[in-house]
Amino acid sequence: HHDEQRIVFEDAVDQLEGTELALLLESLPVAERLERWEQVPDEERINVLVTMHSESRQAIFDSIDEEKLHALLNNVHAEDLVQLADTLPESVVDEALQNMAEMQREHYQQSVQYETDQIGRYVDHGLYILPRTARVRDALRGLKKSSFECADCLYLIKRNGDFAGTVLIQTLFSAPPEQSLQALSIDEPMTVPAEMSRSTASDKVEHSGLMALPVIDANNKLSGRITLRQALEITRENYESQLMATAGLNEDEDLFAPVLRSSKRRATWLGINLLTAFFASWAIGLFEATLQQVVALAVLMPIVASMGGIAGSQTLTLIIRGLALGQIAKGNIPPLLIKEVSVGALNGVLWAIVIGVIASFWFASINIGLVIAAAIVLNIIAAAFSGVVIPIILDRLTIDPALSGSVILTTVTDVVGFVAFLGLGTLFLL
Amino acid sequence: HHDEQRIVFEDAVDQLEGTELALLLESLPVAERLERWEQVPDEERINVLVTMHSESRQAIFDSIDEEKLHALLNNVHAEDLVQLADTLPESVVDEALQNMAEMQREHYQQSVQYETDQIGRYVDHGLYILPRTARVRDALRGLKKSSFECADCLYLIKRNGDFAGTVLIQTLFSAPPEQSLQALSIDEPMTVPAEMSRSTASDKVEHSGLMALPVIDANNKLSGRITLRQALEITRENYESQLMATAGLNEDEDLFAPVLRSSKRRATWLGINLLTAFFASWAIGLFEATLQQVVALAVLMPIVASMGGIAGSQTLTLIIRGLALGQIAKGNIPPLLIKEVSVGALNGVLWAIVIGVIASFWFASINIGLVIAAAIVLNIIAAAFSGVVIPIILDRLTIDPALSGSVILTTVTDVVGFVAFLGLGTLFLL
Structure with a gap:
């Protein structure tokens, strides 16, 4: 079986560009990745490493002894060393710098003066x-x-x-x-x-x-x-981190990160989310007495929260894209808010009617239908409003709305949904 | 006020490239967008239109009478007409084709033989x-x-x-x-x-x-x-549609789409989500009798569903990225499944303990703590498993996992969460 993999990979090495080899190596479990790495031709290695996500690359560096690292980085280009440096031991970077041509060393030292999000760090020196x-x-x-x-x-x-x-x-x-x-x-x-x-x-x-x-x-x-x-690479990285951020993940996450490290990182996100979930539970807890008497409310309450959550995340996603494209400015926030709240109101009324009718029949009570209908309208409108306002405020505070927008929004739609539904239930059903 | 906007935009026209002007026009409410459009110099207009998202462009075309459209498209390049054609009346496209140079017309006719997702449709003809x-x-x-x-x-x-x-x-x-x-x-x-x-x-x-x-x-x-x-544009569009798909939106959605049209489109997504929410409600409804006796279950149940949902969406996001990068193949699915389920088990146990202890104190009942802890472990493991399996199955069926993955996953984590929690509650708390 192992021999077979070796041969398949040998074909891949012949046919693929360095950047494609990097993607292929990343897709392998770590032990296998290290075996296949041995087959990557020397002249492709730096290119492959530079293209890999940093956590996947780290796994390879961790398995190479310092002697071999020195050989690998002999005559490395300044641009490449800048990309690799954060995943290499300092002593290895120093050694590589000493073996570099004068000119390359200067390029390196100029580049690392800039922060990791400044373009000066990544300039290409192959210009005429x-x-x-x-x-x-x-x-x-x-x-x-x-x-x-x-x-x-x-x-x-x-x-x-x-x-x-x-x-x-x-x-x-x-x-x-x-x-x-x-x-x-x-x-x-x-x-x-x-x-x-x-x-x-x-x-x-x-x-x-x-x-x-x-x-x-x-x-x-x-x-x-x-x-x-480079613009294409940067654009790709930006979108990838935005996509990964929606689930509290990092763009550099390795598909085969060690279980313990991966669990630790994800635990933080689950913990943050748990706080918001307890907040929702606390809101429900305010109405324990009501729930005891009208158990139908407990059965239906996830519908109110979920419709708010979905409607809100549609608005949120549209606004986050607008912010990313630089299309949201003071001037167009009021009309945007009006538009999104109108869309929310329209869809709120539509689905309130549908859900109200179904709930009335299900629990043989027109009052339950009316209560859930009112709660749905309120929650979807609140969701649309929050979907516009939350990401804009986060952006002003220079907090990434792709990362924290949906957690905050869900807290709002859960709490508003539960309080509206159970509150109206307490007023009109007891 | 209007005059002021006119002057600000005049400055923008001087300083911005056509593609940036397109982004700026898209950021304006439709009425204002049409006014500013008049200020875009003739020679920039085609470039601006081609860059815009098709729904935003449509709003401009709708406001131009056929006479002016003919003038606008006089001597349009084949590549540009291919991009614009789907938002133009057929008669206008025909007229533009007749006024084209022979060579350009041939290019156009060759291009439109290909489907909208084939590269042949978008080839550039400026080659040597x-x-x-x-x-x-x-x-x-x-x-x-x-x-x-x-x-x-x-x-x-x-x-x-x-x-x-x-x-x-x-x-x-x-x-x-x-x-x-x-x-x-x-x-x-x-x-x-x-x-x-x-x-x-x-x-x-x-x-x-x-x-x-x-x-x-x-x-x-x-x-x-x-x-x-072009590769950069295509990459950007792909990521944008993936991001928009997570909320059931289209990449071409206009920030200022008409309220009615926008509501109609979003209603579909809310309706699909409503089905899954009713599914969750039905699962809760199975345990009405239990809920009536132990109202604490109603208070705590959103926590179980939510922790499963978050853990699942982390795995889902990682797998969707892997699929998009072509990194998920038959060979690495079993080790991926083992890794993700292990991460889920570890985090499940960790947060089960935390939540179990809090719930025990909150409701002064160790049994409630034990029941919710067990449900959390079960649901997070099920979520990790589903987070790997669902997108892979969808991808095999050539259904976009970015679009429907999270709806299906949420259904699974809601139903598993509610049934596990309320089921265990029925067994051990009554």
Whole structure:
């Protein structure tokens, strides 16, 4: 069986790109992952590691002794080391830095000055730079021996390293060889400040229409570029963390994380949720006497809470997307609130009628039908209102609404639902 | 007030790219959006419309009379018309086709042969094609007058239009002018079949290391290319629909959709959820007699359901991501199931103890504590098991697990939670 896996993986290694191999390795239980890792060709290894989610990569690093780590990181690129450093022992990073070419070490040290969510940390250094006094002929000559990845632009700098302009490579071919590059450069070239957040910078590249944008530090020096491919990776990571956050999970979660570590992390989220559940129970507890007399209320109460929860999460999801796309601002909150509450009211009335009729027949009591109908309308309207307001407040407080929005919303819809239903029941059914 | 908005938007038009203007227009209530639309310069309009979500775009089209639509679409590119066609009246599309250049019309007709989820429908035609007999000198001459967007490759075709190879433009600069392009072309060039799904094709471009891949039809003809920028758009759309699907929403939902239309769409999702809520109520109803005698059960039962729901949705989210990344296959399902159920058992026992102790004190009854503790363990384990199994089964049935996974999971955790808790209560507390 093991031999068979070895052979299947050998085929995969031949056919897949490094990034696909990373996905494949992540999909394997840890013991098997470590066996297959041995088959990954040396020249692919850094690329595979950089692509993996950090927890999955950690499992591989943990199994490699320091000697082999040194060999693996011999001549690693600055960009790659920046990505790997947080999952490596400090001594290994230091050793790798010492073996690096002077230039790469400088790149590394510049990058790690920036925070993990700033674009300056992730700049790519494979860009084509020329002094602003250079001519078209020089640029064309440079293209012949260049080894950098495909680019649509070259960048001009002043003698002191200050950024001085962007030239579309396209324009070189039809320009006279003696023309100065400065004269060819784009008017008002777009640049990205190194302190900008990763996601804002990546949106900027996406919308630029160019393959990359130059990244400029606080002193107007050209520190590197951010490419469309990086923008794609950043976008993917952002969405993944948003999706994982809805369940209180981390984007870097390994499919085969150790049971104990995984349990510990998830326990926190369950604990937070337990608090909100106790809150709901407490609300129900206020009406113990009523429940004792009208047991139908206990049977029907999850329906009220659940309809509120679903309606609220629809609004919440729409607003969270709007916030992520930068589409929610002071000006459009009032009309949004009106629209969502109207939708809530309409759906509240519709489903209140349906549920009211069913409940009336089920428990042979029109009063029960009326009570649940009223509670449903109230709860769905409250849910729509909260679905707009909660994520906007969280966003203002710079708390991620994708992570905590739904916990808070559920607390509101549970408590409002139970109190409205059991409260109205106490007033009209006893 | 209106004048003020007009001026603010005028500034935005000057400073923003077309894609950013699209996001801004989408963020406005419909009446205001239509006013601001008038300020969008003619040359930006098609770009803005193509970028918008289709429902938001529809609101603009609905307000433009047919005469103006014809003018707007005069000389539209085939790629853009393909994107806009589903939100336009058929007569307008026909008129636009008649005014198109012969070549563009052919492109359009080729594209719409493919389904909306096939990459062939969205190919980009701005690619640099040469006969395979051409030489380096011809290619360099072509670069001088070319107007296509930056590319890293040019493509070779046979006399009959069959795809014949890919040449990295980079390699042209250092090659002798008389060399044949065929000799320079990449070994085993990557291609994308036009029938491939959009998301698979976009992953392929992302992993290719190139800026674009050629798209080949069933007869081996070169139909166009898919670029990294398109891959980014497709990736964004996929994640957005996954996020919106978790709340039963559509990726194209307009923030300011008309109240009636929006209510109608959301009503369906609420109705589906209502069925599952009634299912839970029915389960509770089985234990009416017990609830009448031990009202504490009614107070505590939402806690059991909610802890199961949260634990289950954590597993579900992890598995859905794994499925989306293509990381779940027959081979790793058993170890995944073992891991997730172990995590569930561990967290189940932990929180069972906490909740059991609290419940014992709250209702001054050790028996109630024991009953709820047992129910919590059972429900969290069932939730972990279902969190793995449900999305995998849905995926096999080609039902989107992001859309229906959580509804089905909640039904399971509600019913198992209520039956376990109230069933054990009936056995041990009466």
